Amino acid sequence: MKDVISTLExxxxxxxxxxxxxxxxxxxxxxxxxxxxxCEPMKVFVCTDAQEDIDYIRRTAIARGEETxxxxxxxxxxxxxxxxxxxxxxxTQYLVPKGESLGEQVEQIDRDIGLKxxxxxxxxxxxxxxxxxRFFCLGPLDSDFSIPCVQITDxxxxxxxxxxxxxxxxxxxKRLPDNKEIFWMLHSSGxxxxxxxxxxxxxxxxxxxxxxxxxxxNTQYAGNTIGLKKLALRLAxxxxxxxxxxxxxxxxxxxxxxxxxxTYLTGAYPSACGKTSTSMVxxxxxxxxxxxYLRIINGHVRGVNVEQGIFGIIRSVSQEDDPVIWEVLNSCxxxxxxxxxxxxxxxPHWLDDGRPIPPRGVNHSGPWWIGKVDEKGEEIPMAHKxxxxxxxxxxxxxxxxxxxxPQGVKIGGIIYGGRDSDTWVPVxxxxxxxxxxxxxxxxxxxxxxxxxxxxxxxxxxQPFSNLDFISIPLGQYIKNxxxxxxxxQNPPRIFAVNYFQQNAEGQYIxxxxxxxxxxxxxxxxxxxxxxxIKTPIGYIPRYEDLKMLFREILNKTYAESDYIEQFxxxxxxxxxxxxxIEKIYHETVPDAPLELSDALSEQRVRLIEVEKIHGECIxxxxxxxx
Ligand code: OXD
Ligand code: MN
Numbered sequence: 001m002k003d004v005i006s007t008l009e010x011x012x013x014x015x016x017x018x019x020x021x022x023x024x025x026x027x028x029x030x031x032x033x034x035x036x037x038x039c040e041p042m043k044v045f046v047c048t049d050a051q052e053d054i055d056y057i058r059r060t061a062i063a064r065g066e067e068t069x070x071x072x073x074x075x076x077x078x079x080x081x082x083x084x085x086x087x088x089x090x091x092t093q094y095l096v097p098k099g100e101s102l103g104e105q106v107e108q109i110d111r112d113i114g115l116k117x118x119x120x121x122x123x124x125x126x127x128x129x130x131x132x133x134r135f136f137c138l139g140p141l142d143s144d145f146s147i148p149c150v151q152i153t154d155x156x157x158x159x160x161x162x163x164x165x166x167x168x169x170x171x172x173x174k175r176l177p178d179n180k181e182i183f184w185m186l187h188s189s190g191x192x193x194x195x196x197x198x199x200x201x202x203x204x205x206x207x208x209x210x211x212x213x214x215x216x217x218n219t220q221y222a223g224n225t226i227g228l229k230k231l232a233l234r235l236a237x238x239x240x241x242x243x244x245x246x247x248x249x250x251x252x253x254x255x256x257x258x259x260x261x262x263t264y265l266t267g268a269y270p271s272a273c274g275k276t277s278t279s280m281v282x283x284x285x286x287x288x289x290x291x292x293y294l295r296i297i298n299g300h301v302r303g304v305n306v307e308q309g310i311f312g313i314i315r316s317v318s319q320e321d322d323p324v325i326w327e328v329l330n331s332c333x334x335x336x337x338x339x340x341x342x343x344x345x346x347x348p349h350w351l352d353d354g355r356p357i358p359p360r361g362v363n364h365s366g367p368w369w370i371g372k373v374d375e376k377g378e379e380i381p382m383a384h385k386x387x388x389x390x391x392x393x394x395x396x397x398x399x400x401x402x403x404x405x406p407q408g409v410k411i412g413g414i415i416y417g418g419r420d421s422d423t424w425v426p427v428x429x430x431x432x433x434x435x436x437x438x439x440x441x442x443x444x445x446x447x448x449x450x451x452x453x454x455x456x457x458x459x460x461x462q463p464f465s466n467l468d469f470i471s472i473p474l475g476q477y478i479k480n481x482x483x484x485x486x487x488x489q490n491p492p493r494i495f496a497v498n499y500f501q502q503n504a505e506g507q508y509i510x511x512x513x514x515x516x517x518x519x520x521x522x523x524x525x526x527x528x529x530x531x532x533i534k535t536p537i538g539y540i541p542r543y544e545d546l547k548m549l550f551r552e553i554l555n556k557t558y559a560e561s562d563y564i565e566q567f568x569x570x571x572x573x574x575x576x577x578x579x580x581i582e583k584i585y586h587e588t589v590p591d592a593p594l595e596l597s598d599a600l601s602e603q604r605v606r607l608i609e610v611e612k613i614h615g616e617c618i619x620x621x622x623x624x625x626x
């Protein structure tokens with residue numbers, strides 16, 4: 001590569017160069033020079049925080065056919081290629097220097113080989129394209145949590161989505177101290193046909209953590225391309241590991257309890273297991289729905305939303321179950337839909353939206369009609385199961401006032417939850433921080449969903465809902481959690497939830513709105529207002545408290561028979577779970593902390609003891625309240 005400035009002069013217009021050089025940080029100039037040298041773009045657009053630059057991004061996404069305007073003209077739709085509509089875990093790899101290993105749970109490749117592959121796949125990939133350079137900040141600006149990020153992409157859809165999802169940071173970059181750590185993201189959709197990326201067989205995401213850089217190529221699906229989302233999370237987990245804080249796959253919300261008190265809860269559930277719908281429940285306020293950084297400030301665990309928007313799964317969003325999201329999507333707020341059905345009149349429809357299915361429209365397969373089949377003769381559904389909406393949090397009626405607080409919010413409780421048919425009860429509280437980390441976070445299992453490629457409905461080990469993004473050995477990650485709790489004066493309570501519990505006939509046994517009750521029960525526990533029943537797996541609610549909350553919050557009667565069915569302790573299933581998890585840790589996580597095997601053995605002994613007295617399925621009233 002020629003020297004940095006002459007390379008930049010070669011590719012950038014004088015206006016673009018002036019915008020770039022207004023940022024004094026030399027690493028920024030070097031990264032852009034390296035990117036243009038590799039991708040050889042036809043043109044380069046440097047995007048500042050100015051409204052005209054931001055408008056240009058949206059306009060160009062539409063002009064190039066990456067997005068189409070809808071009947072509500074603040075909204076657009078984007079389609080990904082047929083095979084490119086979910087996160088590709090198999091082709092997302094860490095570039096690991098020789099002699100290092102991230103452990104068996106993590107996809108990795110020798111760094112030199114990985115970089116060579118990136119070079120081969122990305123060399124000249126923007127020949128006939130325009131490159132966009134954008135500056136953002138993860139977390140609120142000018143705070144201990146802030147991480148500045150540079151995103152380079154040839155997709156105006158990606159650049160536009162990031163505008164709704166992240167805090168713009170061009171001005172922030174201008175005032176960055178020289179030594180501030182920056183995350184770098186370079187993306188190309190590769191070859192496009194009708195605005196759709198067609199090189200999916202050679203797609204990949206390569207995480208070069210030595211250089212805090214992520215490369216993503218031949219893919220458009222936002223989970224693989226929006227650098228600031230799951231790509232940056234992987235870098236953030238490493239940074240957090242070095243600096244003793246936590247980077248988590250968690251929503252962040254406030255429950256509004258009695259007398260106007262607010263209690264902040266943060267929760268880790270795997271993708272498509274209810275994070276967004278939980279953070280948007282009626283009566284609560286949302287800080288974020290997907291990514292939270294947690295730090296200890298003045299002895300307290302405090303958290304921020306890394307993002308400022310939602311890239312949410314739209315399947316099953318309905319007026320009845322999700323009134324707040326529904327209202328936002330039907331307002332004039334900017335939104336980008338992906339992989340939904342668009343009717344001839346320009347309105348989006350999606351699976352299980354509670355409305356009649358339109359007879360025809362356009363979806364990711366092109367023109368669509370009821371009964372349309374693919375080349376294998378299989379019926380093409382109206383919309384993809386992983387269809388999404390992208391909106392900014394700004395303007396949500398239920399937005400929490402602390403979104404931009406540079407100190408974050410004080411966390412009262414942490415929740416772990418997954419798609420679990422037969423082990424966990426709907427809500428439980430751990431005995432203490434370590435018990436929660438070890439038997440809830442580290443033991444989380446969940447059935448796979450359409451958010452990742454591959455079959456859905458398969459029970460998988462999903463510790464902390466963060467396994468897909470963990471970039472350090474898993475044992476170390478767990479030790480960091482234990483240490484974090486010890487460093488806090490009064491660590492948050494830890495809870496587990498299960499919205500997907502089923503009966504022997506395979507039917508779900510809790511209503512969708514019940515999650516509001518479970519959340520309010522947590523609030524009451526945190527403030528010491530309700531007692532609980534001590535079981536071998538943790539504390540569970542008393543019937544009378546839930547009955548009162550169902551009445552107060554949902555105006556519903558809660559039958560004792562429902563309580564007994566939902567909160568009975570299913571001993572054989574819980575023991576099998578311990579066996580499964582122990583085996584995984586034993587076989588694949590050599591650095592797992594000793595505390596983990598102790599916690600699991602103790603839990604097993606407690607379960608076996610109660611089984612001897614009360615049998616396999618134990619009703620909650622067999623245990624005593626504390
Ligand atoms: C997401 C995911 O899109 O986790 O948030 O897949
Ligand atoms: Mn997510």
